[in-house]
Amino acid sequence: MGTEIIRTTCAICLQDCGMLVHVKDGEVVKIEGDPDAPLNMGALCVKAQASMEIRDHPKRIRHPLMRKGERGQGKWQEVSWDDALGRIADEMNKAKEKYGPESVCWLRGAAKGIQDNVFTRLANVFGSPNITSMASICYFPHVTAMRFTFGSFLMEDHTNASALVVVWGMDPASTSTPNYEPLKRAVARGAKLMVIDPFETTLAAKADRWIRPRPATDMALALGMIYVIIHEGLYDRSFVENWTKGFDELKAHVQDYPPQRVAEICWVPAEAVVEAARFYAAHRPAAVLVGNANENIVLSMQTQRAIYMLEGVCGNVGVPGGKVQWTNPPILSRAAPEFTLQDHIPKERRQRRLGAEHLPPFVHYALPQSVVKALISGQPYRPRVAFIQGGNLLCTWANSRETLEAFKKLDFIAASDLFLTPTVQMCDVVLPVAHFLEYDALRQSGDLPFLAQIQQKVLDPGDCKSDTQIYIELSRKLGLGEYFWKDETDFMREMLKPAGITLEEFRKVHILQCVRQYRHYERGGFPTPSGKLELYSEALREAGCDPLPVYREPPETLYSEPGAADEYPLILTTRKPAVFRHANLRHIKSLRARRPDPILNIHPATAKGLGIRNGDWVYIENRRGRITHRAKYSKSLHPKVVVGDHGWWYPEKGVDEDLHGFAESCINAITSNSPPYAHEMGSVTFRGFFCKVYRAEKP
Numbered sequence: 001m002g003t004e005i006i007r008t009t010c011a012i013c014l015q016d017c018g019m020l021v022h023v024k025d026g027e028v029v030k031i032e033g034d035p036d037a038p039l040n041m042g043a044l045c046v047k048a049q050a051s052m053e054i055r056d057h058p059k060r061i062r063h064p065l066m067r068k069g070e071r072g073q074g075k076w077q078e079v080s081w082d083d084a085l086g087r088i089a090d091e092m093n094k095a096k097e098k099y100g101p102e103s104v105c106w107l108r109g110a111a112k113g114i115q116d117n118v119f120t121r122l123a124n125v126f127g128s129p130n131i132t133s134m135a136s137i138c139y140f141p142h143v144t145a146m147r148f149t150f151g152s153f154l155m156e157d158h159t160n161a162s163a164l165v166v167v168w169g170m171d172p173a174s175t176s177t178p179n180y181e182p183l184k185r186a187v188a189r190g191a192k193l194m195v196i197d198p199f200e201t202t203l204a205a206k207a208d209r210w211i212r213p214r215p216a217t218d219m220a221l222a223l224g225m226i227y228v229i230i231h232e233g234l235y236d237r238s239f240v241e242n243w244t245k246g247f248d249e250l251k252a253h254v255q256d257y258p259p260q261r262v263a264e265i266c267w268v269p270a271e272a273v274v275e276a277a278r279f280y281a282a283h284r285p286a287a288v289l290v291g292n293a294n295e296n297i298v299l300s301m302q303t304q305r306a307i308y309m310l311e312g313v314c315g316n317v318g319v320p321g322g323k324v325q326w327t328n329p330p331i332l333s334r335a336a337p338e339f340t341l342q343d344h345i346p347k348e349r350r351q352r353r354l355g356a357e358h359l360p361p362f363v364h365y366a367l368p369q370s371v372v373k374a375l376i377s378g379q380p381y382r383p384r385v386a387f388i389q390g391g392n393l394l395c396t397w398a399n400s401r402e403t404l405e406a407f408k409k410l411d412f413i414a415a416s417d418l419f420l421t422p423t424v425q426m427c428d429v430v431l432p433v434a435h436f437l438e439y440d441a442l443r444q445s446g447d448l449p450f451l452a453q454i455q456q457k458v459l460d461p462g463d464c465k466s467d468t469q470i471y472i473e474l475s476r477k478l479g480l481g482e483y484f485w486k487d488e489t490d491f492m493r494e495m496l497k498p499a500g501i502t503l504e505e506f507r508k509v510h511i512l513q514c515v516r517q518y519r520h521y522e523r524g525g526f527p528t529p530s531g532k533l534e535l536y537s538e539a540l541r542e543a544g545c546d547p548l549p550v551y552r553e554p555p556e557t558l559y560s561e562p563g564a565a566d567e568y569p570l571i572l573t574t575r576k577p578a579v580f581r582h583a584n585l586r587h588i589k590s591l592r593a594r595r596p597d598p599i600l601n602i603h604p605a606t607a608k609g610l611g612i613r614n615g616d617w618v619y620i621e622n623r624r625g626r627i628t629h630r631a632k633y634s635k636s637l638h639p640k641v642v643v644g645d646h647g648w649w650y651p652e653k654g655v656d657e658d659l660h661g662f663a664e665s666c667i668n669a670i671t672s673n674s675p676p677y678a679h680e681m682g683s684v685t686f687r688g689f690f691c692k693v694y695r696a697e698k699p
Contacts, residue, residue, distance in 0.1 A: 008456040011436035039178035061432040074655035089477035091412040095384040101127030103384040108133035109391015115467035117334040129353035132366040141295040145304035151527035156287040161321035164283035170291025173202040174578035200636040213266040215573035216297040216688025220551040222306035224262030227254040228277035236315025246536025285321035296686035302549040327514040329452040330499040360543040367682040369673035375406035388415040395583035398673035422662035432464040439466040452512040556689040568690035587651035598665040600629035601643040
């Protein structure tokens, strides 16, 4: 029998890279990138290349599990799907009847795709407003910033005619193949490259310009660049006069951000601020890729907005090679209210969601830190039940130790996942999720050039089920089946109806690709209240937010608390190793071999002054405790900045060893979940706070 090649889409993360799976005699013999895939252009990251190792791992959850001993003891018994789903539904409905639907929390982990919105749909029809995820520090800040600036979601057009590509707080070589591949081609074509990052990434080392701001100060840098561009008359006068609102207000506002002040804030020479502004203004069109780093801070949304305003004043919006609008896929929108059924929750109950008092009217999620605080204090009420979708929350939520103490207070916890992570070990019922090669799905890209792709079932899932199928079946157990589909195939057909294409036809074409809409504003203006790109946002002002971005010193820094500088002289930020996704995959042998230990990048002079040698184990400590990393000399770092690894835990350690050492090296064991929060998003500080570092014995 010959080899069959199945064209599908990787779902390890949200990059949606096309892949070709070679199957012979029912076994996968090869996986490679799809050269015809418009996003990754044939390239695959190491995580995708390890797909079969992940799928076949001996520690994968293969059957529904119910806890036997105490939480965290790692004692489980296999049960049927009927028993597992029945138990979850019983616990949810009991809590709903006794304490109200808001007593059940629906907690999302790392984003998965359309199944996230199916999860939200189930929570909404159940009636709970306590639906939360990492949205406040991931994705939602930049989407919201675009909404209040451009009126719609725009994407970089760096595959086209960019004279300059700016990579700002992103490391696409490690985390985004669909951005890295076209970027490499743009540079090879002659585009200039500017990188803005505290750490010398792969791209920073090759860039024409590398700007190294202090972590969490990027807003000040963007406003300082706007100051120079306006002061020197380098902005696009025609675009500003015809298509922007609030330029005079912005011009007055940035007078507070001259290069010298920005230099003091950002630890970047004033001349470098001026040079960066001139370089950006001189190379048009320019595409700016803004990364997740600028969302992991209190000033999350407003930092993104400042960068978008920089693009606006230089006219890099709507033009080939700049930031452009794309058509949406002609399928049912997964975020639309008619899909998520958000109106099933009355406004009065929605306002009872945890964290609502910290958020403006345009934000509807609950805040993770508010869930934690409510569980510990019982105020304004105590949640009773939680369902966790594929998230190692003990390692990804702020203040890991407090998160653990909070979860202990829940009456019942259920989770769906591939593996028994530290978080899953704290659950009462665990549902085994199918690997992406084991089920059919529709992939709808949300943060890359818009398209819809097919994800095809290649292998038998055994006793595992996809997330969407789990929610369909749980809805029936909850008595809510009328709001869902017969099965996942029926769901996919429903999604495709607006496109006028059958599922069978979609399997053949594989992709519904969308097109760029250059100068979309010339056909009816920007979809904002003024019809223009809004530099000054009256809508934000009316919502109680700053109409223009205002830099405020982040909490726990050498400036916000100068008295603590002697004890905590260094600023800590983080980066994501290329071989993992957030707090996942550290037990995958081929990936772990590439990154066996958590790494703290530190300047050699700083390290030597502390008696730390290259490769030494060190403690990173602040007021919330200490964690361990391994020191690595990085001479290009600012001497007062250290850069650690995000999301560490130790699968090789037993569950009895502090839940697989979940807080031993995890940065979030020392992050804060207390105010101040960003008023626009509820964001907390995950990067850019003070610490001290000293030598440790090997763990």
